[in-house]
Amino acid sequence: NNPVLRLLLGMCPVLAVTTALKPxxxxxxxxxxxxxxxxVVVSLMKHLLKPHLRILMFTLTISTxxxxxxxxxxxxxxxMSAALxxxxxxxxxxxxIIGRAEACASKSxxxxxxxxxxxxxxxxxxxxxxxxxxxxxxxxxxxFEIPATPSWFMPWAAMxxxxxxxxxxxxxxxxxxxxxxxTR
Numbered sequence: 633n634n635p636v637l638r639l640l641l642g643m644c645p646v647l648a649v650t651t652a653l654k655p656x657x658x659x660x661x662x663x664x665x666x667x668x669x670x671x672v673v674v675s676l677m678k679h680l681l682k683p684h685l686r687i688l689m690f691t692l693t694i695s696t697x698x699x700x701x702x703x704x705x706x707x708x709x710x711x712m713s714a715a716l717x718x719x720x721x722x723x724x725x726x727x728x729i730i731g732r733a734e735a736c737a738s739k740s741x742x743x744x745x746x747x748x749x750x751x752x753x754x755x756x757x758x759x760x761x762x763x764x765x766x767x768x769x770x771x772x773x774x775x776f777e778i779p780a781t782p783s784w785f786m787p788w789a790a791m792x793x794x795x796x797x798x799x800x801x802x803x804x805x806x807x808x809x810x811x812x813x814x815t816r
Contacts, residue, residue, distance in 0.1 A: 635728045635752050636759035637808045642728045645719045646760060647797040653775055656764030658705070658712050659719060660757025666697040666723050667732060667756075668749040674737035675745035681738065690733040691724065698723045728752060766800050767791045 635641045642663075649659045673693050674681075681689055702720045705713040713720070723729060732752055737745040765775060771792035773781040781787075790796050 634755040634759055636756055637805065640805075641731065642726050642756060644722060645726070646763065647794065647801065649716060649719050650760055650764040650767055650797055650800075651771070651792050652768045653761060653764045655712065655715050656760040657757070658709070659716060660753070660760045662698075662701045662705070662720055663723060663726070663728070663756050664750070664753030665701055666694060667729050667753045668746060669697045670694045670729060670733055671737040671745040671749035672742055674733045675740060675742045678738050686734070686738060687730070690730055690738075694729050694733070695724050728756060763797070763800055763804060766804075767796050770800075771796060 633639055636643075636646050645659055645663075649655045670690070670693050674690060677689065677693075698721060701723070702713070705716070705720060732748060736748040740748070768775055769780050770788050771790075773779060773785050773787045788796070791800065
């Protein structure tokens with residue numbers, strides 16, 4: 633179950649950072665890092681957590697790894713950090729991360745939690761990258777600043793705007809639903 637295309641989780645960064653492939657890939661890799669590290673730590677601590685404190689501990693654990701990711705981007709990729717704005721920090725409250733900590737990491741062995749985190753993180757990243765690639769090509773005619781369309785192509789500026797994110801995501805979701813209905 634892809635967290636974006638099937639569960640419709642994490643929509644804020646999905647719509648906001650997919651104007652181009654580079655920020656989408658950066659966000660996806662950040663989510664993989666945070667999700668993987670958080671799931672491993674939560675899984676290791678699951679026997680120490682009091683039921684009434686578990687969400688607080690999940691949030692503190694996730695916050696630690698988001699801070700590491702944010703500081704890393706600010707130190708080594710300041711332009712990308714600025715381009716992503718507040719969206720890296722918002723990983724802290726991303727329902728994918730908290731949901732996987734609650735549903736899997738707090739109840740499963742470390743290796744299962746690690747595999748779950750990698751699967752969900754890669755699925756999230758792939759969804760971001762597909763959406764971003766389509767939007768970047770349609771709005772600029774390029775991918776990673778490399779021309780990707782014929783010379784006669786006229787870029788659609790709207791695809792680089794929020795409306796383009798909604799239209800593209802809606803069409804992708806319709807395609808996924810059509811494919812999954814036919815395979816049932």
